[in-house]
Amino acid sequence: MFFKHGKRRTVAGLMMGAAVLCLIIAAISGGYFLWLSTYAARARSHIVQNVESSEHGNTFYFPVFTYRDAAGHDHKISSKTGSAPPEHQVGDTIEVLYFPASPGNAHINDSSLWVLPLITGLLAILYF
Numbered sequence: 001m002f003f004k005h006g007k008r009r010t011v012a013g014l015m016m017g018a019a020v021l022c023l024i025i026a027a028i029s030g031g032y033f034l035w036l037s038t039y040a041a042r043a044r045s046h047i048v049q050n051v052e053s054s055e056h057g058n059t060f061y062f063p064v065f066t067y068r069d070a071a072g073h074d075h076k077i078s079s080k081t082g083s084a085p086p087e088h089q090v091g092d093t094i095e096v097l098y099f100p101a102s103p104g105n106a107h108i109n110d111s112s113l114w115v116l117p118l119i120t121g122l123l124a125i126l127y128f
Helices: 005-039 111-127
Strands: 041-055 058-068 074-078 093-099 102-108
Touching: 005 093, 005 111, 041 102, 058 093, 058 102, 074 102, 102 111
Parallel strands: none
Antiparallel strands: 041 058, 041 093, 058 074, 093 102
């Protein structure tokens, strides 16, 4: 046998713990992004720059966008989500989601919002 009986329990316990952790992350992040996409204000925005970042030989591009909130204030935000190649080009018009109480924390309204809950949810299913 590959594992002794005691080691199987340890591995099974670790896998179950990882599954529960992934499930919690998927539920919290999925709930947040569902709440965001349901209740946040929406604004038209423009990509003004793609910031290049290289790490471990990989290059990612993080969009910088500007938008005007409902109160008429302009904001310039650097996205925390990057891609390779750039998903958006300078000059592209996009939709952003933000809460009026926190306009400096805007998110691009696209499928990247759902990457974390999707991946962690799939990992939870695989670990179970």
